[in-house]
Each structure stands twice: as structure tokens, then as C-alpha cells.
Amino acid sequence: MIxxxxxxxxxxxxxxxxxxxxQALREVTISLPEKRVTAIIGPSGCGKSTLIKSIxxxxxxxxxxxIEGEVxxxxxSVYGEEVDLVxxxxxxxxxxxxxxxxxxxxxxxxxxxxxLHGVADKRTLDEIVERSLRDAAMWEEVKDRLQDSAYGxxxxxxxxxxxxxxxxxDPEIILxxxxxxxxxxxxxxxxxxxxxxxxxRYTVIIVTHNMQQAAxxxxxxxxxxxxxxxxxxxxxxxxxxxxxxxxxxxxxGRFG
Amino acid sequence: xxxxxxxxxxxxxxxxxxxxxxxCTGTTVLTVGALAYLLGGIAAGGWRTITWDFLTKAPENGMxxxxxxxxxxxxxxxxxxxxxxxxxxxxxxxxxxxxxxxxGLVSRIIRAAVNNLAGVPSIVFGLFGLGFFxxxxxxxxxxxxxxxxxxxxxxxxWAAATLAILVLPVIIVATEEALxxxxxxxxxxxxxxxxxxxxxxxxxxxPQARSGILTGAxxxxxxxxxxxxxxxxxxxxxxxxxxxxxxxxxxxxxxxxPFDQFMQLSYHVFIMSxxxxxxxxxxxxxxxxxxxxxxLTFLMNLGAILWRxxxxxxxxxxxx
Amino acid sequence: xxxxxxxxxxxxxxxxxxxxxxxxxxxxxxxxxxxxGKYFAVSGTLAIVFIMLIFIFLARxxxxxxxxxxxxxFIGAVTENxxxxxxxxxxxxxxxxxxPKYSLVPLxxxxxxxxxxxxxxxxxxxxxxxxxLAEIASRRVREIVKPGLExxxxxxxxxxxxxxxxxxxxxxxxxxxxxxxxxxxxxxxxVSVVIxxxxxxxxxxxxxxxPREIREGAYALGAxxxxxxxxxxxxxxxxxxxxxxxxxxxxxxxxxxxxxxVTGNAAVVTSDIFKSIRTMxxxxxxxxxxxxxxxxxxHVLFFVGMVLFTITFLLNMLAELVISRMRRKLTL
Numbered sequence: 021m022i023x024x025x026x027x028x029x030x031x032x033x034x035x036x037x038x039x040x041x042x043q044a045l046r047e048v049t050i051s052l053p054e055k056r057v058t059a060i061i062g063p064s065g066c067g068k069s070t071l072i073k074s075i076x077x078x079x080x081x082x083x084x085x086x087i088e089g090e091v092x093x094x095x096x097s098v099y100g101e102e103v104d105l106v107x108x109x110x111x112x113x114x115x116x117x118x119x120x121x122x123x124x125x126x127x128x129x130x131x132x133x134x135x136l137h138g139v140a141d142k143r144t145l146d147e148i149v150e151r152s153l154r155d156a157a158m159w160e161e162v163k164d165r166l167q168d169s170a171y172g173x174x175x176x177x178x179x180x181x182x183x184x185x186x187x188x189x190d191p192e193i194i195l196x197x198x199x200x201x202x203x204x205x206x207x208x209x210x211x212x213x214x215x216x217x218x219x220x221r222y223t224v225i226i227v228t229h230n231m232q233q234a235a236x237x238x239x240x241x242x243x244x245x246x247x248x249x250x251x252x253x254x255x256x257x258x259x260x261x262x263x264x265x266x267x268x269x270x271x272x273g274r275f276g
Numbered sequence: 277x278x279x280x281x282x283x284x285x286x287x288x289x290x291x292x293x294x295x296x297x298x299x300c301t302g303t304t305v306l307t308v309g310a311l312a313y314l315l316g317g318i319a320a321g322g323w324r325t326i327t328w329d330f331l332t333k334a335p336e337n338g339m340x341x342x343x344x345x346x347x348x349x350x351x352x353x354x355x356x357x358x359x360x361x362x363x364x365x366x367x368x369x370x371x372x373x374x375x376x377x378x379x380g381l382v383s384r385i386i387r388a389a390v391n392n393l394a395g396v397p398s399i400v401f402g403l404f405g406l407g408f409f410x411x412x413x414x415x416x417x418x419x420x421x422x423x424x425x426x427x428x429x430x431x432x433x434w435a436a437a438t439l440a441i442l443v444l445p446v447i448i449v450a451t452e453e454a455l456x457x458x459x460x461x462x463x464x465x466x467x468x469x470x471x472x473x474x475x476x477x478x479x480x481x482x483p484q485a486r487s488g489i490l491t492g493a494x495x496x497x498x499x500x501x502x503x504x505x506x507x508x509x510x511x512x513x514x515x516x517x518x519x520x521x522x523x524x525x526x527x528x529x530x531x532x533x534p535f536d537q538f539m540q541l542s543y544h545v546f547i548m549s550x551x552x553x554x555x556x557x558x559x560x561x562x563x564x565x566x567x568x569x570x571x572l573t574f575l576m577n578l579g580a581i582l583w584r585x586x587x588x589x590x591x592x593x594x595x596x
Numbered sequence: 597x598x599x600x601x602x603x604x605x606x607x608x609x610x611x612x613x614x615x616x617x618x619x620x621x622x623x624x625x626x627x628x629x630x631x632x633g634k635y636f637a638v639s640g641t642l643a644i645v646f647i648m649l650i651f652i653f654l655a656r657x658x659x660x661x662x663x664x665x666x667x668x669x670f671i672g673a674v675t676e677n678x679x680x681x682x683x684x685x686x687x688x689x690x691x692x693x694x695x696p697k698y699s700l701v702p703l704x705x706x707x708x709x710x711x712x713x714x715x716x717x718x719x720x721x722x723x724x725x726x727x728x729l730a731e732i733a734s735r736r737v738r739e740i741v742k743p744g745l746e747x748x749x750x751x752x753x754x755x756x757x758x759x760x761x762x763x764x765x766x767x768x769x770x771x772x773x774x775x776x777x778x779x780x781x782x783x784x785x786x787v788s789v790v791i792x793x794x795x796x797x798x799x800x801x802x803x804x805x806x807p808r809e810i811r812e813g814a815y816a817l818g819a820x821x822x823x824x825x826x827x828x829x830x831x832x833x834x835x836x837x838x839x840x841x842x843x844x845x846x847x848x849x850x851x852x853x854x855x856x857x858v859t860g861n862a863a864v865v866t867s868d869i870f871k872s873i874r875t876m877x878x879x880x881x882x883x884x885x886x887x888x889x890x891x892x893x894x895h896v897l898f899f900v901g902m903v904l905f906t907i908t909f910l911l912n913m914l915a916e917l918v919i920s921r922m923r924r925k926l927t928l
Binding site: 289290292293294296297299300301303304307308310311314315317318321365368369371372373375376377385386388389390391392393395396397398399400401402403404406407408411412441444445448472473474475477498499501502503504505508509542543545546549550559562563566569570573574577578581585 | 748
């Protein structure tokens with residue numbers, strides 16, 4: 021559970037989630053805190069990616085899903101009838117496992133979101149692009165080559181570009197689905213630095229299979245197993261003195 | 277904090293998007309509708325002419341009466357001859373591309389050549405048929421064996437050969453698809469017990485690729501039956517008093533005579549609709565001929581499509 | 597666990613049998629395998645051989661025209677104007693006359709006047725259909741529409757020409773107040789019917805080849821489906837779409853029967869789409885049957901065939917180039 025003095029941004033209650041016939045989440049209840057970094061760990065297939073995809077509803081792009089229970093952001097249900105997916109996804113940004121920049125210039129990648137949502141003035145766009153790249157700790161590296169193709173960047177740089185792209189639409193929440201799994205150690209280190217800076221302004225939920233990363237980067241950690249939430253506590257507690265024996269087994273490597 | 281529920285700007289974007297998507301949908305519907313309109317028009321104009329007599333008798337009275345049997349016979353003979361030539365060649369070429377050649381430059385050049393062959397105008401094939409098969413090969417054989425003018429003139433043989441080359445890309449592409457559909461695990465298993473490449477092909481891959489190759493053959497036949505331009509100077513005739521058959525001497529057996537000229541459905545439609553001396557009188561016959569031709573090609577194409585869907589589905593189920 | 601002794605006997609019999617024939621069998625199989633490999637290698641080169649043969653034999657007759665006819669005459673010639681009785685430079689195609697005129701310009705203009713509008717129209721329609729198939733249609737709808745387009749592509753062109761002749765041409769003449777019933781516009785329409793399925797299929801392939809991650813990236817930023825299509829997928833698939841248009845144009849230039857039947861067959865140079873024209877393909881189809889083999893006109897016709905083949909060949913190569921650039925662009 022999270023301390024009472026931290027406000028909860030995302031409330032998930034009794035969430036069960038099905039892809040076709042396969043049940044990926046079993047009655048998960050969790051409160052994710054505002055302006056903190058929460059890590060979600062667990063073995064492959066435990067449902068951690070599904071959990072965050074249920075927040076910005078990006079799982080629905082691939083196919084039919086079914087849910088029971090609720091997901092609320094700032095008290096309002098994300099699955100309500102009046103909910104506008106387009107706006108939801110602007111407010112809840114996402115960075116994917118494999119960097120997926122558009123085959124366009126660096127500038128256009130970052131400016132894509134703002135342009136979409138109506139920003140047309142060139143000067144405003146320039147400012148947004150610079151701010152987003154700074155927040156993603158990329159500005160110094162690319163400020164002289166904004167018109168180069170995004171595909172010329174290294175893996176780690178592309179991933180930070182994707183972070184900048186997500187930041188450009190001014191979201192409140194940033195979901196990260198194993199953002200470092202396709203990167204080398206240097207790239208990973210830069211991402212973790214960026215995440216540490218982001219939490220001043222954004223609520224970050226990061227899914228990772230790398231426990232050391234979770235321990236380094238997050239304030240709170242949730243451990244999941246086969247679709248259920250096993251333990252959810254401040255990170256220090258989870259890694260030093262876990263509540264649940266299964267958590268301890270996972271952390272000490274008894275299974276992986 | 278702005279509420280999640282919809283704002284005006286977003287609604288406008290969505291409405292515009294739906295409108296644009298609707299345009300795409302409508303355009304597609306119209307396009308497929310054109311097919312229906314075309315087929316319907318031919319059917320409406322020609323169904324009355326289709327009688328048993330029409331399909332089994334020869335034309336009479338300057339084409340204004342009678343049937344089109346010779347054209348049907350000619351079309352079938354021609355396409356049979358064509359596919360006998362094209363299928364072995366096309367399948368072999370596809371086997372080479374898929375099983376032997378790597379992904380290097382050679383394979384890319386061959387594929388480019390296949391694509392180019394597919395893009396050659398059909399009339400150019402006609403010229404090729406005339407210039408190569410009839411004049412070069414045909415006359416060459418005549419000269420070499422002192423045969424006078426036997427091979428070196430328009431005949432079903434050369435028309436079929438010309439069409440075979442035209443149809444080659446269709447066979448190659450369909451066969452390659454069929455070969456690719458055979459999972460690598462099947463091949464690996466065969467190699468693992470010590471089979472040679474040829475044995476793997478013959479015993480494992482080709483039998484499993486049979487359906488796809490058959491589909492390719494049907495598509496090739498449908499394509500060949502519908503082509504007209506290559507036939508204009510390679511052996512097609514508007515009216516012949518006899519069928520392109522010949523009797524084997526001293527036997528009661530009749531076989532197709534590939535050295536003869538022939539009548540053909542698409543050629544018939546073409547000549548009759550553009551050069552007939554009595555356009556209004558032959559109109560029902562043209563419609564009837566067109567209907568027969570379009571029905572044949574349509575059914576063959578449809579059959580191939582449905583067959584392909586069926587065996588693709590079987591393959592997926594088998595894999596899972 | 598040791599084998600049942602009787603089983604072991606059978607095993608050793610099999611093993612012995614196998615050892616006996618093995619060496620000879622393997623040698624024979626290896627020889628067959630080698631032979632098969634050579635056979636397939638030869639047939640693999642078939643397509644290349646045929647393309648080269650086609651060009652060679654077109655050139656064999658066509659180049660003779662360059663010898664018999666001064667190359668300038670393929671553009672135009674100086675003739676005496678019948679009315680003013682003054683000499684003037686005209687571009688006419690009139691092989692059967694006292695002084696044969698072999699200008700290719702009217703023929704190429706005719707081909708262009710049909711192919712260009714047809715490609716533009718079919719490009720738009722084909723793009724819409726390709727988008728529909730790739731992004732909008734559900735799987736069930738796709739399973740009906742895609743074969744529908746394939747069937748449209750499979751209709752013999754002579755049937756399309758015939759249908760236009762009897763039903764459509766008159767109707768169009770009324771609607772557009774065309775001066776001639778059979779003209780380039782009707783031809784372009786008929787040709788479109790043939791090339792729309794080709795373009796649609798290629799566009800669909802180009803769009804479907806774009807990896808899912810890029811789509812998800814756009815949706816995750818709050819794009820609507822159409823915005824994803826317009827702002828991300830189409831620009832990303834631009835090479836594939838261009839290739840589709842180039843190939844469609846090649847196909848339009850190569851179409852013979854439809855244009856032969858419905859464009860009026862008047863070898864004149866005009867930019868009025870409602871006038872009768874004549875394409876290169878129609879010229880070949882119409883005249884080759886009636887010309888004496890080995891005559892000058894005969895060689896000129898083969899020369900026209902060479903030109904036609906070269907143009908479509910170049911377009912095909914261009915499309916290949918564009919597609920390979922697209923593949924390079926999409927690999928991160």
C-alpha cells in the first residue's frame with residue numbers, strides 16, 4: 021500500500037482482462053501514485069505489460085479485448101462511454117519496448133503529436149520540440165541535426181526520441197513498457213537518468229524484467245505473477261524485506 | 277486537469293477522419309460494383325443466346341446463326357497446349373528461385389526479369405510470336421529439314437508457345453508461393469534423415485505444394501484463355517471450315533493438330549464486334565460468345581481463388 | 597534398458613540391409629541430385645532468357661527499319677500541303693501511301709493521352725481501395741472485396757472493350773458531349789478498369805508491410821485512424837505507392853485490345869481527350885496482320901514494338917528501383 025500523504029493518480033480496482041479467450045489479468049487492485057515512479061516487475065507472461073496497456077487502452081488496437089472491473093484516472097473511469105480515446109492517449113503517453121520512431125526527421129517525430137492536436141504556429145512548435153528534447157536529455161546531442169532522419173540515431177537515442185515524442189503532447193502519465201530491453205548498457209543508463217528526472221513533473225509507470233533497474237529507478241514496486249498482483253510496496257520494502265514469500269523467491273532468483 | 281471526456285477539437289478531427297474513410301469505402305464499393313455491372317450487362321445481353329445448339333454447333337450463314345463450338349474447342353485446345361508447355365517450365369523456374377538460389381544478386385536479377393516479363397505488353401508477345409517462333413524457329417526447322425512451309429507459318433503450336441511465355445510469370449509466382457508455404461521444419465526433418473535436395477523436393481516439398489501449383493495452373497489457363505493480342509498473327513482465324521484436328525493414319529483416333537489454325541473465343545468476340553458486316557444481326561451472337569468466354573474465365577478465376585483460400589486455411593490449421 | 601533379443605535381430609537385419617545397398621544408392625542419388633540441380637539452375641534463368649529473346653527478335657526486324665528509313669522520319673517529314681501547295685513539316689503516321697509517313701509522334705501522343713489520364717484516375721481510385729483493404733476493412737469484408745478486385749483484373753480485356761462499345765460509349769458521349777463516340781477518354785476509362793486492381797493490390801501490400809509498432813506509436817500519441825493513415829502510413833509507404841503508380845502506367849501503355857476497340861483509331865496528334873486517337877499498341881495490332889513480311893512498313897512496325905518494349909521495360913526497372921529504396925528505408 022502507498023503512504024497516505026501521496027496522492028493516487030491511477031486507481032485500478034478488481035481489473036480482469038481477456039485477450040480473446042486468454043485471461044491476462046485476474047482481479048488486480050492497485051493505486052498508482054502521482055508524480056512518482058512505480059515499477060512493475062514479474063516473470064514473462066505475468067501480465068505486467070497488459071496492466072499498463074489497460075490504462076491507455078492501446079491493447080484494443082491489436083484486437084478484441086474484454087474487461088471487468090475499473091480503471092480510473094483522477095477519479096474518472098477510462099472505460100466510460102463518454103471517454104474519448106484520442107484525448108485519453110494524449111494524456112497518457114507510452115514508450116514501447118522496441119524504439120518505434122516514425123521514418124521521418126527528428127523534428128517531425130517530436131512535432132507529430134502537437135501538430136496533430138492543433139498546434140500550427142512554427143515558433144510554438146520549435147519551443148515544444150526543444151523543451152521535449154531537453155526533458156528527454158537529448159537536446160544537446162541533436163540540436164544541430166533536427167532535420168536528419170530519426171533512423172540515423174542509435175538505439176538508445178531513438179528510445180529517448182520516443183520519450184521526447186511522448187512528452188511533446190504534455191501528458192500527465194507516462195507508461196513505459198520495458199523501455200531498455202532493446203538497448204545496450206550505455207543506452208539503458210541514459211534512459212534511467214531520464215526517468216529519474218521525469219518524476220518531478222510526470223507520473224511514471226515502468227514495466228521491467230530487470231530487478232536491479234526497478235530497485236535503482238522506482239519509488240514503488242508492484243510484483244505480479246500469472247495475472248495477479250502479489251505485492252505492492254515502497255521499493256525499499258519490496259527489495260529488502262518483502263511482505264510475501266513469493267516476492268522474496270522471485271527477487272532472490274529462485275525462479276525467473 | 278482537463279477532463280478525459282471529449283473536446284470540440286477532437287470531435288472535428290474524428291468526423292473528418294470518418295468522412296475520409298467513408299470516401300475510401302465508397303470508392304471500393306463502386307469499383308467492385310463495376311465488376312457486377314460489367315458481368316451483369318454481358319449476362320443480360322447474352323443469356324438468351326446460350327442454347328445447347330449454340331455451344332455445340334458451328335457458325336452458319338455468315339456468322340449470323342449457328343453456334344460457336346469451334347471457338348470453344350479452339351480455346352480449350354490452345355490453353356491445354358499452352359499449359360503443357362508453361363507449367364513444367366514455370367514450376368522448375370520457381371523451384372530454382374525458391375530452393376536453390378540464395379537471396380543474392382542472381383536471385384534478384386531473376387525476380388526482376390520475371391516482373392519485367394509480367395509487364396511486357398501483350399501485343400509485343402504477338403510480335404515476338406511472329407518474329408521468333410514462326411519466322412525464326414519455324415522457318416529454321418523448315419529449312420533445316422527441307423520441309424517447305426510447314427512449321428514456318430501461323431499455327432496453334434506457336435500461338436500456344438507465345439501464350440506459354442506470357443503466362444510464365446503467373447505460374448512462377450503461384451508456385452513460389454506454394455513452395456514457401458511448406459514449412460522449413462518439414463524440409464529439415466527430411467534432410468535430417470539423410471535425404472538429398474532432390475529427394476526432399478520430390479518426396480516432401482512438391483507433394484505438399486501441389487495445391488498451390490494447381491492454383492497457379494488454373495490462373496494461368498484463365499489468363500491464357502482471355503488474351504487476344506498475342507493471337508492476332510500467330511494462328512487465330514475468324515472462320516475455319518474445319519476443326520484443328522487430324523486423324524492418326526490407320527487408326528480411328530483423332531488428335532489435336534497443332535500445325536493447324538484455329539478459332540478462339542476472345543478473338544471471335546473481337547472480330548465480330550469490330551469487323552462484322554452485319555453488326556446488328558450478329559449482336560446476340562457476340563453477346564453470347566462474350567458470355568461464354570467471361571463465364572469460363574470468371575469460373576476459373578473464382579475456382580482458383582476459393583481453392584487457394586481453402587488450402588491456405590488447411591495449412592494454417594495444420595501448423596497450429 | 598536392453599532390447600528384446602528378437603527385436604535386436606530385426607534391427608541388425610535392417611541395418612545390414614541398409615549397409616549393403618547404401619553405398620551404391622547414395623552414389624546414384626547424389627548423381628541425380630547433381631543433375632537436378634543443374635536442370636533447375638537452367639530453368640531459373642528462363643525468365644532472363646525470354647526477356648532477352650524478346651528484345652533481340654524485336655530488334656532483329658526493327659533495326660532494319662533504321663537502315664531503310666531515315667531516323668528523322670520517325671518524328672516527322674516534309675510534305676506538300678495539299679491545300680496550300682507549300683511544303684511543310686508534318687508529323688503523320690500514314691504508312692500506306694505514295695510517300696509513307698512514319699512519324700511515331702501521333703502514336704506516342706495517342707498512347708500518352710490514354711495512359712496518363714488513366715493512371716491518374718486509377719491512381720486515386722486504387723489508392724482509396726488499397727487504403728480500404730489495408731486499414732479500414734475488417735477481415736471478413738477483406739475476404740470478399742479482395743477476390744472481387746482479383747476477379748475484375750481477370751476479365752478478358754476484349755470483353756471490357758466489347759462492353760464499352762455496346763453500352764458505355766454512347767452513354768458517355770451524351771454525358772460529356774463528345775464530338776466523337778470513340779475517343780481517348782473512353783479508352784482511358786476502359787484501361788482504368790484493368791489497372792485499378794493492380795494499383796490497389798500494390799498499395800495494400802505497401803501499407804501492410806509497415807510494421808505494427810509504427811502504427812501503435814501514432815495511436816499512443818492520440819491520433820485517430822485516419823490521421824495515422826494520412827500522416828504516418830501514406831508517407832511511410834510513399835515508395836510502394838509510387839511503384840504502384842509506375843507499374844500501373846506501364847500496364848496502361850501496354851494495353852492493346854481495349855484501345856484498339858474504343859479509341860477510334862485515328863492517328864492524329866491532339867490534346868483533346870474527346871477526340872479519336874491511336875496508340876502504339878493499337879497500331880501494331882491493326883497493321884501487322886495486313887503488311888507484307890519483310891517490307892519497309894513491316895520493319896517499322898517492329899521498330900514501334902521495340903520502342904514500346906523499351907518504354908515499359910524502363911518503367912518496370914524504375915518501379916523496381918523505387919521498391920528497393922522503400923525496403924532500405926523501412927529497415928531501422
